[in-house]
Amino acid sequence: MLGENYKRITDRLAAAAAKRGIPVTDITLIAVTKTVQPETIREAWELGINDFGENRVQDGLPKIDALPTGPRWHFIGHLQRNKVKQVLPNFVLIHSLDSLRLARALQKEGRKLKKTVEALVQVNIGSEESKFGFEYDEVLPAIEEMAGLDALRIRGLMAIAPFFSDPERTRPYFRKLYQLFTGIRVEGVEMRYLSMGMTNDFDVAVEEGANMVRIGTALFGPRDY
Ligand SMILES: *Cc1c(COP(=O)(O)O)cnc(C)c1O
Numbered sequence: 604m605l606g607e608n609y610k611r612i613t614d615r616l617a618a619a620a621a622k623r624g625i626p627v628t629d630i631t632l633i634a635v636t637k638t639v640q641p642e643t644i645r646e647a648w649e650l651g652i653n654d655f656g657e658n659r660v661q662d663g664l665p666k667i668d669a670l671p672t673g674p675r676w677h678f679i680g681h682l683q684r685n686k687v688k689q690v691l692p693n694f695v696l697i698h699s700l701d702s703l704r705l706a707r708a709l710q711k712e713g714r715k716l717k718k719t720v721e722a723l724v725q726v727n728i729g730s731e732e733s734k735f736g737f738e739y740d741e742v743l744p745a746i747e748e749m750a751g752l753d754a755l756r757i758r759g760l761m762a763i764a765p766f767f768s769d770p771e772r773t774r775p776y777f778r779k780l781y782q783l784f785t786g787i788r789v790e791g792v793e794m795r796y797l798s799m800g801m802t803n804d805f806d807v808a809v810e811e812g813a814n815m816v817r818i819g820t821a822l823f824g825p826r827d828y
Pocket of ligand 1: 635637658679681745763802803817818819820821
């Protein structure tokens with residue numbers, strides 16, 4: 604089942620990349636492993652998936668410990684400042700940098716570890732009360748401020764689109780975020796990654812400029828989150 608799901612996803616990614624006129628290898632598939640057991644993650648890794656995403660520190664760390672080193676782990680959920688210490692040594696990229704306070708905490712811990720923390724700035728593209736992230740007009744000033752933190756390296760943007768049963772309706776949200784992404788010019792900051800698109804809307808996200816997609820359900824099947 605996992606193999607078939609993976610094949611279906613890579614076919615869809617290839618089609619979306621072709622529509623956009625980019626090689627599919629430009630897109631990083633991040634397999635979101637919340638509620639997935641280490642045996643299954645290992646199977647996914649053996650299929651050739653190298654990037655995995657977890658949204659909770661306490662669920663993610665035991666899995667990371669149970670698996671061989673090799674897979675790249677992405678932190679994709681809301682990160683509390685008191686968990687920063689546990690996240691930094693274990694995750695290569697934090698997708699969910701959603702406040703300046705968190706940025707300062709990452710800077711502080713990064714300095715302690717003599718490590719550059721790589722992160723994406725989360726944007727609340729639907730202005731939903733229930734979602735974390737900066738509002739559109741806050742993003743540029745936030746990045747300008749973060750650019751002054753020497754242990755923090757901003758690599759791009761991340762967003763979770765509002766849910767619509769018709770994914771076509773997410774298109775304007777993704778398009779607008781891509782415009783923001785390409786328009787950001789801040790000294791010392793390279794906007795490299797645009798993390799958007801999940802099971803329901805990843806084709807549309809890639810067509811609109813995503814180069815990282817975070818996929819759980821389409822790969823591992825439906826789970827109760
Ligand atoms: C759960 C989750 C995903 C994956 O969602 P699916 O709809 O299962 O593909 C992606 N991003 C974040 C931040 C998540 O929490």
